[in-house]
Amino acid sequence: MQDKSKKEVIMDCAAKLFRKKGYKGTSMRDIAQEVGVEAASLYNHIQNKQQLLRESLMIIAHLFTKGMEDVNNTxxxxIAKFEELIRLHVRLSVKHTDKISIITSEWVHLNEPALSEYLQLRTAYEEKFKHIIKACIQDGSFKQVNTDIALFSTLSTLHWLYSWYSKNRDISPVELEYQMIHCLMDGLRIRA
Amino acid sequence: MQDKSKKEVIMDCAAKLFRKKGYKGTSMRDIAQEVGVEAASLYNHIQNKQQLLRESLMIIAHLFTKGMEDVNNTxxxxIAKFEELIRLHVRLSVKHTDKISIITSEWVHLNEPALSEYLQLRTAYEEKFKHIIKACIQDGSFKQVNTDIALFSTLSTLHWLYSWYSKNRDISPVELEYQMIHCLMDGLRIRA
DNA sequence: GTCTATAAGTCGATAGAC
DNA sequence: GTCTATCGACTTATAGAC
Incomplete structure (x- = not known):
């Protein structure tokens, strides 16, 4: 495996700290210390602090967009597409835990025009997700639920996977995928 | 109804801004502008910025703790207790939308000893919630799910109610309670 | 109780030596 | 490419006039 470039090291350290203390709560000096250099040295590899937020966020946003396209191209x-989307979220949450946390809570600190670009990607993703839920209702595999609430409930759980997974690394990703699909699709109660 | 004290006005303005821009992203000047005074004037009513975060957060934490006690004293x-907890979350999310957002994402900026105090309340709350889920499994009303995943999945959805409710104020709180209970307990799929 | 003025510190980012 | 030094803006909070 190729060594990480210095920029990638900086991006990873920044994502780790943004997750722990937030974008605004993390200084360039904090990031420099985590990398092991002085703050001024960071600017030989990146343009500014905002770039660290923007690029991490856009990488993840495009991974979700690409994942949705792949699912829809099958x-x-x-209902199998719905299950596949849950697997997509679990996979990305396990692999990119720190960066996923940024997309969940730090996107508000994006400057324009990146903010609008991100929101457009997110809205498009959610609309496609909702479209699949609606199709599941129409073909009789899902109940006649409120699709907005079903979408919100599903995405809330999937968005916070990263925080839960960090504290419960003993469960395997495959087992986690199975449990999440079961929990979200079938609920908790025995007799519905 | 009694008029709000100046301190309450400041607390509400602060909560609104903390929600929108985060604790670290909100300056005392921002809060002062929202209240309609100069920043220095705020200090006649509050001790410091941290107090604004701490008090809002503790008010909500104790409302949840009290709500859990009330449910357990019935x-x-x-399974009826589980339903009642969902109603508790919906009720508090509708009534204290801004402050609830702080407890979801801004608690990381609490200083000690308030941070430890808050985490202790939260852990105790989650343990009691989990205990009810386990009891539901034992008495045969819930499936043999992973209780950690069931708890996490339920709380994730309930934690993000406030953000969803802000955008969908047309649904009545009572209808929202019903939909949430149905969605979380029975899932989406027709044949489990 | 509100204001102006300001202290004391931190922020992101740059200049220039090496 | 890394460093030291520093700029200018912004931060929380206080002092003291009114």
């Missing part, structure tokens, strides 16, 4: 049934 | 069945 000939799977709608 | 003679309801365990």
């Amino acid at each position: 000939s799977l049934s709608d | 003679s309801l069945s365990d």
Whole structure:
């Protein structure tokens, strides 16, 4: 495996600190200390602090967008697509834990025009997710639920996977995928 | 209804801004502008910025703790207690939308000893919630799910109610309670 | 109780030596 | 490419006039 470039090291350290203390709560001096250099040295590899937030966020946003496209390009049934999206979230949460936390809570600190670009990607993603839920209702595999609430409830759980997974690393990703699908699709109660 | 004290006005303005821009992203000048005074004037009513975060957060934490006690002091069945907790979250999210957002994402900026005090309350709350889920499994009303995942999934959805409710104020709180209970307990799929 | 003025510190970012 | 030194803006909070 190729060594990380210095920029990648900086991006990873920044994501780790943004997660722990937030974007505004993390100084360039904090990031420099984590990397092991002085703050001024960071600017030989990056333009500014905002770039660290923007690039981490956009990398993840495009991974979700690409994942959604891949799922929609299959000939799977709608309910199988729904399951595949849950697996996508689990996979990305396990692999990019720190950066995922940024997309969940630090996107508000994005400057324009990156903010609008990000929100457009997110809205498009959510609309496609909702479309699949609606299709599941129409083909009779899902109940006649309020689709907005179903979407919100599903995404809330998936957005916070990263925080839960950090504290429970003993469960395997495959087992986690199975449990999440079961929990979200079938609920808790025995007799519905 | 009694008029709000100046301190309450400041607390509400601060909560609103903390929600929008985060604790670290909100300056005392921002809060002062929202209140309609100069920044220095705030200090006649409050001690410091940290107090604004701490008090808002503790008010909500104690409302949840009190709500959990009330539920556990009833003679309801365990599954009815679970439903009652969902109603508690919906009720508090609707009534204290801004302050709830702080407890979800800004608690990391609490200084000690308030941070430890808050985490202790939160852990105790989660343990009691988990205990009710376990009781529901034991009495046969819930499936044999992973209780940690069931707890996490339920709380994630409930924690983000406030953000969803802000954008969908057309649904009534009572209808929202019903939909949330149905969604979390019965899932989406028709045949489990 | 509100204001102006300001202290004392931290922030992101740059200049220039090496 | 890293460092030291520093700029200018912004931060929380206080002092003291009114």
